Amino acid sequence: MLMPRRxxxxxxxxxxxxxxxxxxxxxxDYRQAGGTRAWExxxxxxxxxxxxxxxxxxxxxxxxxxxxxxxxxxxxxHVLGALAxxxxxxAGMFGLRFAVYGLTGVEYRTDPLPELLxxxxxxxxxxxxxxxxxxxxxxxxxxxxxxxxxxxxxxxxLAEARLARLADQIQPHFLFNSLNxxxxxxxxxxxxxxxxxxxxxxxxxxxxxxxxxxxxxxEAELALVQPFLNLMQARFGPERLxxxxxxxxxxxxxxxxxxxxxxPVENAIKHDVARHGGPxxxxxxxxxxxxxxxxxxxxxxxxxxxxVDGGLGLSNLRERLAARFGARARVEFGAVDGGMxxxxxxxxxxxx
Numbered sequence: 468m469l470m471p472r473r474x475x476x477x478x479x480x481x482x483x484x485x486x487x488x489x490x491x492x493x494x495x496d497y498r499q500a501g502g503t504r505a506w507e508x509x510x511x512x513x514x515x516x517x518x519x520x521x522x523x524x525x526x527x528x529x530x531x532x533x534x535x536x537x538x539x540x541x542x543x544x545h546v547l548g549a550l551a552x553x554x555x556x557x558a559g560m561f562g563l564r565f566a567v568y569g570l571t572g573v574e575y576r577t578d579p580l581p582e583l584l585x586x587x588x589x590x591x592x593x594x595x596x597x598x599x600x601x602x603x604x605x606x607x608x609x610x611x612x613x614x615x616x617x618x619x620x621x622x623x624x625l626a627e628a629r630l631a632r633l634a635d636q637i638q639p640h641f642l643f644n645s646l647n648x649x650x651x652x653x654x655x656x657x658x659x660x661x662x663x664x665x666x667x668x669x670x671x672x673x674x675x676x677x678x679x680x681x682x683x684x685x686e687a688e689l690a691l692v693q694p695f696l697n698l699m700q701a702r703f704g705p706e707r708l709x710x711x712x713x714x715x716x717x718x719x720x721x722x723x724x725x726x727x728x729x730x731p732v733e734n735a736i737k738h739d740v741a742r743h744g745g746p747x748x749x750x751x752x753x754x755x756x757x758x759x760x761x762x763x764x765x766x767x768x769x770x771x772x773x774x775v776d777g778g779l780g781l782s783n784l785r786e787r788l789a790a791r792f793g794a795r796a797r798v799e800f801g802a803v804d805g806g807m808x809x810x811x812x813x814x815x816x817x818x819x
Contacts, residue, residue, distance in 0.1 A: 714753035767806035
């Protein structure tokens with residue numbers, strides 16, 4: 468395709484503007500020379516502009532085909548292209564002029580052919596070089612834009628691959644623990660075992676859906692975290708694990724990478740509840756503040772502090788946010804008030 472259709476009106480407008488400017492300038496000289504037919508300068512200039520405009524499309528296509536060829540090959544083709552440009556321009560331009568003059572009954576005289584070709588050839592060579600140079604810049608800009616799109620696509624695929632890796636690391640862990648829990652209670656409390664199996668099925672189904680989507684709302688993420696918390700509360704008992712989730716309606720509607728919170732919540736339980744004999748509260752809060760989604764996860768009662776970097780799950784979280792948002796996302800993790808706190812800040816982006 469020589470030119471995107473959306474550019475065609477602008478291209479026609481540009482040619483029209485150039486033709487008018489040249490025609491008005493030629494009209495002044497024409498009148499000073501005693502000319503009486505005001506339409507003649509417009510015919511002369513527009514016949515040239517129309518032919519150059521059409522030939523420029525061919526030059527642009529040719530420059531595109533020559534990209535990546537050897538320098539000698541390109542130079543050879545450009546020499547042939549310049550000669551063809553001159554021949555077609557002269558033939559088209561004077562063909563239009565002779566046709567219009569013939570229709571009006573006015574005699575049209577030109578310079579001798581050798582002088583005409585020499586005069587027009589010099590101008591056409593400059594025109595061809597300018598068009599080829601501009602065309603080369605356009606093709607280079609389009610290639611750069613395509614490379615940028617490919618880079619962004621590669622980054623998205625990398626983020627999706629990291630998401631899949633994270634899910635693969637997390638799921639076997641909680642699946643193993645959940646199955647052990649269900650196995651330990653299935654002969655003592657069938658109803659409880661059945662309830663746990665339902666929670667596990669819900670969790671696995673939602674996590675698989677999240678993997679295919681890549682991104683979803685915080686509401687969907689919390690719907691994924693909740694059955695996991697239910698399983699963990701069933702494992703440790705409500706007297707040891709208390710859960711609080713507080714998220715505003717605006718925050719719940721924000722989009723975010725899927726399966727982002729499951730690893731931090733698991734870390735909070737693994738490094739707190741599993742190591743602490745007393746009651747522990749896992750508190751998750753989310754709100755929108757100044758165009759950013761702020762998520763805070765607190766857990767108390769830690770007897771032995773977890774790793775400073777938050778472990779493998781939090782390391783993957785940082786990598787995913789860096790790949791998706793770059794420096795626009797913030798992750799902070801550390802001890803506070805006798806427990807551990809994870810703070811996330813993500814830019815709020817519009818989306819379906």
